[in-house]
Amino acid sequence: MCTNINEKIVSIASFEYYKNKEESNDLFQNSPHMFFLSCIMTSGYSEKAFNLGNQLAADYGADFNSLYNAVKNNDETLGKYLKKFSYHNNDKYFKSAVRKIHDDYKGDVSKIWKESKNCAGVISKCLEFEGVSVKKGTMIANLLIRICGIDFEDKSSCDISPDVHVKRTMCKLGLIKNEKNLKYSNIDNYEVIYKARSIYPEFPGILDFVFWRIGFEGICTNNVCYSGKKGICPFADFCLQRN
Secondary structure: OOHHHHHHHHHHHHHHHHHOOOOOOHHHHHOHHHHHHHHHHHOOOHHHHHHHHHHHHHHHOOOHHHHHHHHHOOOHHHHHHHHHHOOOOHHHHHHHHHHHHHHHHOOOOOHHHHOOOEHHHHHHHHOOOOOOOHHHHHHHHHHHHHOOOOOOOEOOOOOOOOOHHHHHHHHHOOOOOOOOOOOHHHOOHHHHHHHHHHHOOOOHHHHHHHHHHHHHOOOEOOOOEOEOOOEOOOOOOOOOOOO
16 A cells, blocks of 8 residues: 555545534533433444433433432433443443542543543543443544544544444555455454554544444445445545445
8 A cells, every 4th residue: 555545545534534523512512421421322423422412411401410310319211211222231331430420520521631631541531431442432532533622632542443344444445454255343453453553643543434434324335335326435536446
């Protein structure tokens, strides 16, 4: 993969990453705890996270204490609502996070990013929450930058999230191996992470959104390129496996 192609990929990824940046997102500004808790519940995907957060804010208000009291008192309505969004015990992690925000941050979760100068600081604090993996912590850091307009001094530790959509795109662009009949989910996560670091060490996570988006929206699939039918693939001009 020549340097020129890498530069094109970074340019496209940067445009995609920031083009829909919402610097004054109402949920984040008014209820940062709802934003953070929703990310824990929904694996960091912005649309689902903000939908859940907005609904919770509408029901419990912007004040953290009202939500904390609902958790402390085992509010049945909240419990039933969280179950609708929960998988892999995320409702339990949600409640645990509410208690931790109350106990460790005095109800102000924004201290996590306000007191961190770099993404590593944010991710390390996120990892202290039950149920938050490196992948989810990285997603939260990426959302803080892309959606919420937080600009950290150092973004080099904000990695790409190696899910199957990202792996598929990177294979088809020739960034990582693409053997015949390869099952993308079997690709080693570190191969993806370190390749992204080598392409753009200043902020490898900037590659994440566009790689994930074209897979999630069905533009780039396992065997067929749907560019132009389901949407335009920004990498169509130099994808190695475009059909």
